[in-house]
Amino acid sequence: MPISIKDVAAKAGVSPSTVSRVLANNPRISPETSERVRMVLKELNYHPNEIARSLVRQETRTLGLILPNAIDQFFLNPFFPEVLRGISQAARKLGYDLFLSTASQGLNDVERLDQMVQSKRVDGVILLTVKLDDPLLKRVQDNHVPAVLIGRSPDQAMVSSINNDNKKAGYDATMHLLKLGHQHIGFIGGSPELILTIDRLSGYAQALNDANVPFDPQLVTSEEFLEEGGYTGMMKLLALPTRPSAIIASDDVLAFGAMRAAGELGYHIPQDLAIVGFNDIPLAKIANPPLTTMNVHIFELGEGAATMLIDQIANGSITPTKTQIVPHNLIVRRSCGAWNPTNNLVSHLS
């Protein structure tokens, strides 16, 4: 039923090889034959079977996405669609498709990677978030799979990556609050295993240190990357004997949970409590009050990751691993108390 290259060949009175060569614009085919074949191609609305093509070419022109196994949390964070949008746009431009591995329920990340790559369904993979000494990275390196990590690799030589300078970003966000006079600054982070959390927290600590403000572990809390996590984190911090006067949330979604908790306890933002988030999700701008947040340019992370990966695929494994840093900048809105309509709304930090 489906039409193959043979059908086209038969109808055009040539051999399959000729059709194939027409498709490839091989100059060895005479213009007349080529023309005739092309007519048949249109007439039959023929599209080559990409599966067969992939088999012989040993490439699929498809990028694989390895999502964290906490898939649901990941999907719920606006980070995901935005990074996917970036990936998708770059892939489209460069003629690649996207493959999401969701199948094979019981498998862990490494097995999913093996399956995706060994089964040859993708030419390379984009890894989203890794934990400290994640076995995924070693596997990628050992297998010489073209791969790009969105996030920071513990060992830069292992895998190419694209990331923000999260330590600096954490530093900048904290410094902003310190400069506004806050001395008790709480930190609501995601899972302490995530390098992202670690980096932003270390920037926070560094800023406190540089400002001669003591680091108080009680002011640091780690929660799930959900609105609910921000809520419980904030509840903990506000229950402290001396509550913080400002909060850094390492993700806007956490920040919104935190704002909700503060609201429920009757605190006003920014009068009673300043809040700074990370990511500049669409909601940040339209929230009430609008959220001051560190824009980390998620779209560009995705776009860059796909571009780097395709580049790596094209150049074979000869490419040395690369690390690319996407700049961040703090978007000052009302939630931190520093907002002033006559200011520039955007302060460029990096």
Next chain:
Amino acid sequence: MPISIKDVAAKAGVSPSTVSRVLANNPRISPETSERVRMVLKELNYHPNEIARSLVRQETRTLGLILPNAIDQFFLNPFFPEVLRGISQAARKLGYDLFLSTASQGLNDVERLDQMVQSKRVDGVILLTVKLDDPLLKRVQDNHVPAVLIGRSPDQAMVSSINNDNKKAGYDATMHLLKLGHQHIGFIGGSPELILTIDRLSGYAQALNDANVPFDPQLVTSEEFLEEGGYTGMMKLLALPTRPSAIIASDDVLAFGAMRAAGELGYHIPQDLAIVGFNDIPLAKIANPPLTTMNVHIFELGEGAATMLIDQIANGSITPTKTQIVPHNLIVRRSCGAWNPTNNLVSHLS
């Protein structure tokens, strides 16, 4: 370099066919041979080449997603990750992977469909939103491609679909406001070409009619499916000589834009203006004020679509087209002014 079934066969001292049969748990293989082969399988960490497998089996165990060509808008709406989450979960459970067609920039939807399906990279497709007399539907029908539409098909016989009863949902939302005493109810919708918009609007009109409230075209506006669209829509409605006292926004994102516009003009919600949205995106609950919204169970739409599609694939094209309706229910929060902590928060309507 990559290991094939032949490598395994050689190492185990059997033929490739035997290995293949071991993989398939074919009972014709003796337990001893099977065991020996399995050992080699583990040792070599062999994974079958799914491309080759797909070629001979004529199936890929992969579902294709056809996203609207206004991809960027689509990605930005929280509808997308949620429906994808549903699709992904069902696919995973049933052993299917997901393929996003983003490649081939210049192509329109129909060409993308042709390419995806004819190229045999997917076993079926999920279509997301269609316009009135979208050529996609006809193509799907003509080609006998397994397909499920998320949304309503103009002609139910053409393609299986899963949807809400959007007319009823529009009716219920409007009726809720009418019962609260509103007579001037504005409607902010998405593109007037989308069936979704049409259905919700017609429910709105029907409710007005049933309540003997005249339908005023001036109170209806169509905008882009973005926060910005809601903003401009609201600005238009509030510039009217007699402004509406309540607003139905056919999407929460539009509702948030509308709330922002109202806020900027100094109106208070719900005191001056009641607002009802659609979708119950995560933000609706935590917004200020929390948004009354029609929960359309997006996750279930995705989940149901994937399940229906896989079912259709399994049963060949003998399956008649089906239509499934996912119920909706209004979640009453503060933005409509009817909220009362002693009430049930959820009123089940359908």
Next chain:
DNA sequence: ACATCGCAGGCAAACGATTGCATAATGATG
């Protein structure tokens, strides 16, 4: 003891493309 049977496993032909090599036709050359 011989024909028969069932079992375990191998052979080879697909699936639908690509591509190195061979070859038919054509015209040019000595």
Next chain:
DNA sequence: CATCATTATGCAATCGTTTGCCTGCGATGT
């Protein structure tokens, strides 16, 4: 007129699987 390039096309192997059919073997029945 025989030889040789050159051009345009076809042949057949290949990619890594699956699967229908065949075969060799030991066990069984009479």
